[in-house]
Amino acid sequence: MDRKLMKAYSEIVLSGALKIGNDDVLWLRSEPVHQEFARFLAETAYELGAKYVNVSYEDPAFDRIRIDNTTVDSFLDYVPENRSAMFDSVVREGWRSLALRGPADPDLMEGADSARLARATKASSMARRGFLSAISSNRIPWNVCLAPTRAWAAKVLGSDDNWEKRIWDILIPVLRLDREDPVAAWAEHDALLKRRAEFLNSRRFPGIRFTGPGTDLTVGMLPDRLFNGGSSTSSDGTVFFPNIPTEEIFSTPDMTATRGRVKCTRPVTVYGAQVDGAWFRFENGRVVESGAETNAEVLKQYLATDDGASMLGEVALVGVDSPIYRSGRVFHNILFDENASCHIALGNGYTDCIENGTTMDEEELRQHRCNQSLVHTDFMIGSEEVDVIGIAEDGSETAIITNGEFVI
Amino acid sequence: MDRKLMKAYSEIVLSGALKIGNDDVLWLRSEPVHQEFARFLAETAYELGAKYVNVSYEDPAFDRIRIDNTTVDSFLDYVPENRSAMFDSVVREGWRSLALRGPADPDLMEGADSARLARATKASSMARRGFLSAISSNRIPWNVCLAPTRAWAAKVLGSDDNWEKRIWDILIPVLRLDREDPVAAWAEHDALLKRRAEFLNSRRFPGIRFTGPGTDLTVGMLPDRLFNGGSSTSSDGTVFFPNIPTEEIFSTPDMTATRGRVKCTRPVTVYGAQVDGAWFRFENGRVVESGAETNAEVLKQYLATDDGASMLGEVALVGVDSPIYRSGRVFHNILFDENASCHIALGNGYTDCIENGTTMDEEELRQHRCNQSLVHTDFMIGSEEVDVIGIAEDGSETAIITNGEFVI
Numbered sequence: 001m002d003r004k005l006m007k008a009y010s011e012i013v014l015s016g017a018l019k020i021g022n023d024d025v026l027w028l029r030s031e032p033v034h035q036e037f038a039r040f041l042a043e044t045a046y047e048l049g050a051k052y053v054n055v056s057y058e059d060p061a062f063d064r065i066r067i068d069n070t071t072v073d074s075f076l077d078y079v080p081e082n083r084s085a086m087f088d089s090v091v092r093e094g095w096r097s098l099a100l101r102g103p104a105d106p107d108l109m110e111g112a113d114s115a116r117l118a119r120a121t122k123a124s125s126m127a128r129r130g131f132l133s134a135i136s137s138n139r140i141p142w143n144v145c146l147a148p149t150r151a152w153a154a155k156v157l158g159s160d161d162n163w164e165k166r167i168w169d170i171l172i173p174v175l176r177l178d179r180e181d182p183v184a185a186w187a188e189h190d191a192l193l194k195r196r197a198e199f200l201n202s203r204r205f206p207g208i209r210f211t212g213p214g215t216d217l218t219v220g221m222l223p224d225r226l227f228n229g230g231s232s233t234s235s236d237g238t239v240f241f242p243n244i245p246t247e248e249i250f251s252t253p254d255m256t257a258t259r260g261r262v263k264c265t266r267p268v269t270v271y272g273a274q275v276d277g278a279w280f281r282f283e284n285g286r287v288v289e290s291g292a293e294t295n296a297e298v299l300k301q302y303l304a305t306d307d308g309a310s311m312l313g314e315v316a317l318v319g320v321d322s323p324i325y326r327s328g329r330v331f332h333n334i335l336f337d338e339n340a341s342c343h344i345a346l347g348n349g350y351t352d353c354i355e356n357g358t359t360m361d362e363e364e365l366r367q368h369r370c371n372q373s374l375v376h377t378d379f380m381i382g383s384e385e386v387d388v389i390g391i392a393e394d395g396s397e398t399a400i401i402t403n404g405e406f407v408i
Numbered sequence: 409m410d411r412k413l414m415k416a417y418s419e420i421v422l423s424g425a426l427k428i429g430n431d432d433v434l435w436l437r438s439e440p441v442h443q444e445f446a447r448f449l450a451e452t453a454y455e456l457g458a459k460y461v462n463v464s465y466e467d468p469a470f471d472r473i474r475i476d477n478t479t480v481d482s483f484l485d486y487v488p489e490n491r492s493a494m495f496d497s498v499v500r501e502g503w504r505s506l507a508l509r510g511p512a513d514p515d516l517m518e519g520a521d522s523a524r525l526a527r528a529t530k531a532s533s534m535a536r537r538g539f540l541s542a543i544s545s546n547r548i549p550w551n552v553c554l555a556p557t558r559a560w561a562a563k564v565l566g567s568d569d570n571w572e573k574r575i576w577d578i579l580i581p582v583l584r585l586d587r588e589d590p591v592a593a594w595a596e597h598d599a600l601l602k603r604r605a606e607f608l609n610s611r612r613f614p615g616i617r618f619t620g621p622g623t624d625l626t627v628g629m630l631p632d633r634l635f636n637g638g639s640s641t642s643s644d645g646t647v648f649f650p651n652i653p654t655e656e657i658f659s660t661p662d663m664t665a666t667r668g669r670v671k672c673t674r675p676v677t678v679y680g681a682q683v684d685g686a687w688f689r690f691e692n693g694r695v696v697e698s699g700a701e702t703n704a705e706v707l708k709q710y711l712a713t714d715d716g717a718s719m720l721g722e723v724a725l726v727g728v729d730s731p732i733y734r735s736g737r738v739f740h741n742i743l744f745d746e747n748a749s750c751h752i753a754l755g756n757g758y759t760d761c762i763e764n765g766t767t768m769d770e771e772e773l774r775q776h777r778c779n780q781s782l783v784h785t786d787f788m789i790g791s792e793e794v795d796v797i798g799i800a801e802d803g804s805e806t807a808i809i810t811n812g813e814f815v816i
Contacts, residue, residue: 025488032440032465042470046477052486057440057465062450069454078460080433082497089490
C-alpha cells in the first residue's frame with residue numbers, strides 16, 4: 001500500500017469512522033501481515049492526539065495449529081482468563097476498537113476437524129461475550145475494516161498477478177477513496193442510509209418478504225423494532241461508523257416468527273470454512289431444514305452451537321446500487337459480501353435495533369424475542385433477481401426493493 | 409530456518425529448558441518477524457502435551473512510533489492496566505514463559521528523544537514489576553532465547569550476504585546444537601557451572617576484585633550471598649534454564665560496598681541505544697562518575713531512572729572457554745554478549761542469590777543490601793586481559809580467573 005493510499009484510508013477510518021482525538025485509547029487488532037498499515041494507523045492516531053495505541057497482533061494460524069495438534073480434546077474448551085479480561089477492560093475503560101480484517105490465509109481452516117474447530121470457536125466466543133454484547137449495543141466506538149492480502153486478493157481476482165494494483169482498483173471506489181473528500185462522501189452516504197431506515201421505521205411492517213429463485217421467506221418483525229444503518233452513536237455520544245464500507249440498513253427480527261425457504265446467493269465463511277449454496281427452511285423462527293453444496297457438515301455444527309444459532313438475529317437490506325454489488329466480485333470476506341446484498345444473520349440479535357434494547361438484560365431481551373447466541377453469521381440472500389416487500393398488519397404490500405433496486 | 413534446525417532448537421528450549429509437558433500453558437512472546445519459528449514452537453509445545461500456547465506478538469516499532477508522535481509528553485507515563493494484568497496473571501496461573509529475542513530492527517531506537525524514551529521505558533517497567541520480580545525469584549519456569557533476524561545478523565557479520573547460513577554457522581556451536589544429544593550437552597554444561605558456583609559458595613569472599621586495562625574494581629559481597637548458574641528451580645519444583653545459551657555464574661552484590669573504576673569491554677544496549685566504551689567509578693556501591701564513547705547521555709538517563717539504577721544488582725563470572733567468547737563476535741544482544749564475558753549489572757538484584765531471599769519483602773531486601781530498581785542492565789567487563797581474584801576476610805587472595813580463564 002503506498003503512503004498516499006494509506007493516508008486517505010487511515011483518515012476515513014480514524015477520523016471519519018472512529019473520530020479519534022485527544023486522550024483516546026485505540027485498541028488495534030490485526031494479523032501480523034498488516035504490519036505496515038497497522039504502523040501507519042498508529043502513527044496517524046498519535047498525530048490526531050491519541051493517548052495510547054494498544055496493538056494486538058493476532059495470528060489465526062495458531063488456532064489451526066492448536067486444533068490440529070492438541071493432545072486432549074477438552075483442552076479446546078480452555079481460554080485463558082486474561083483473554084476475557086483484556087476484552088472486558090477495553091469496554092470498561094472506554095477505548096475505541098479497530099479491527100483490521102483481511103486474512104493472510106483465507107483457506108486456513110479448510111480440512112480442519114469440524115468438531116474440534118466448533119469447540120474451540122465456541123470457547124473463544126464465550127470468552128469474548130461481554131465484549132460482543134458491548135459492541136452490539138454500541139457501548140464503545142468500534143470499527144471493522146479491511147486490509148487486503150496477496151492470498152485473499154488472489155481468491156477475489158482469480159490470480160495474484162499484479163494483485164496489489166488490481167485489488168486496489170476494485171477497493172478504491174468501494175471505499176469511496178476516489179472522491180474528492182472521502183470523509184464527506186461517507187457522511188453523505190450515511191444520510192441516504194438514514195433516509196431508507198427512517199422510511200421503514202415509519203411503517204413498521206410486521207413482515208418483510210423476500211422472493212426470488214429458490215427463495216420465499218417472510219421475516220417476522222415486532223413493532224418495537226428499528227432499522228439502523230451507517231453511523232451509530234456510542235454511549236459516550238460519539239457518532240461512529242462500525243463498518244467501512246457499509247451499504248446496509250438492518251434490524252433485529254422477532255426470533256419466533258420467520259417462515260419459508262431461502263437460498264443463499266453468495267458463499268459464506270462458517271467456522272473458517274467456505275460454505276457455498278447454503279439454503280434454509282424456517283418454521284416459527286427456527287431453521288428446521290438446511291443444506292449446502294460445500295461444507296454442509298460445518299453448517300450443521302454451526303446451527304448446533306447453541307439454542308440461538310438456528311434463529312435470526314438480523315435482517316439487512318442492501319440495494320444493487322451498492323458499489324460492492326456493482327463490482328461484480330465475490331470478496332470471500334463478510335465485511336464486503338454482506339454489503340453486496342440483502343442478508344439475514346443466524347445468531348445474536350442487535351439490541352440497538354430494539355427500542356430501549358441496549359438497557360435490557362438477557363431476560364428482557366428474551367421477552368422481546370431478541371435472539372441471543374454466542375455466534376452471529378451473515379448469509380447473503382439478495383441479488384437483482386430478488387424482490388423485497390413490506391407486508392402491513394392488514395396484509396397490504398409495499399415494494400421496498402424490486403429487481404434488487406431500492407424503490408422507497 | 410530449516411525444519412531440522414527448528415526441531416533441534418525447539419527441543420532444547422521446550423524440553424531441555426522449559427520442561428513443557430502435560431497441561432502446561434506456555435506464554436510465548438515474540439516479534440512478528442519470528443512468526444515461522446513461533447508457529448513451530450507452538451506446534452511442538454502442543455505435541456509435548458501443552459494445554460494452551462498463548463502467543464503475544466510484540467512489535468517494538470510501535471514504541472518508537474509512540475515516542476516520536478505522541479502529542480503530549482505525559483501520555484508516555486500511561487500503560488494500560490490490562491497490560492499489567494496480563495503479566496500478573498501469567499505468574500498467578502503458573503504459566504511457563506518463553507521470550508524469543510532477536511530484533512527485526514536492532515537500531516530501532518537510534519536517534520529517539522532520550523528523555524521520552526526513558527519516560528516510556530520506565531512506565532513500561534513499572535507496569536511489569538510484579539512479573540519481573542516473580543521472574544527474578546523464579547516463581548515460574550521461564551526462558552529467554554534468541555532467534556536471528558537479517559538486520560541483526562548483518563550487524564554481527566558485517567553484511568547480510570548469505571546471512572542465514574553464516575549466522576547459523578556461528579550459533580549452532582554456541583547453542584550446542586552440533587552435539588549428538590544437545591539436551592544432554594546442556595545438562596552436562598549445567599553440572600560444570602554448578603561446580604564453579606559451589607566453589608565460590610564454599611569460600612564466601614567478601615570482595616571480588618577485577619583488574620585489567622582501565623579496570624580495578626572490587627565488588628563487595630555479603631556472607632549470605634550465593635552464586636548460581638545454569639538451571640534454576642521454580643516454586644513448583646521444575647528445574648529449568650532461564651537462558652539458553654548460558655555460560656555465567658552470578659550473584660547479587662552488597663549494594664553499598666563496591667568501589668573502584670571499571671571499563672566495559674563490549675558495547676551495551678541501553679534504552680534501545682548502543683553505548684560503546686562505557687566506564688564507571690564507584691564509591692560505597694554507587695556510580696559517582698561515568699562516561700561513554702557513544703550515547704553517554706542515554707547512559708546518564710539510565711543511571712537516573714531510579715535510586716537503584718546506579719548501584720549493582722549482579723556480578724557474573726564467565727571464562728574465555730565460553731563458546732560465545734571464542735566465536736570472536738560481538739552479538740549486540742545481551743543474551744549472548746553477557747555470556748561472552750564477566751559482567752556487572754546496574755539495577756535490580758536477584759533475590760534467589762540471597763539465602764531465603766525469595767521470601768523477603770522489599771524492606772527485608774533493603775536490610776540485606778539487595779539493590780532494588782525498575783531496571784537491570786548488564787555491562788560486560790571481562791576479556792583475556794582481565795583477572796578476577798577472591799579477597800578473603802583476612803585479605804588473602806585466591807585467583808578465580810587468570811587471563812580470562814577459570815582457574816578454580
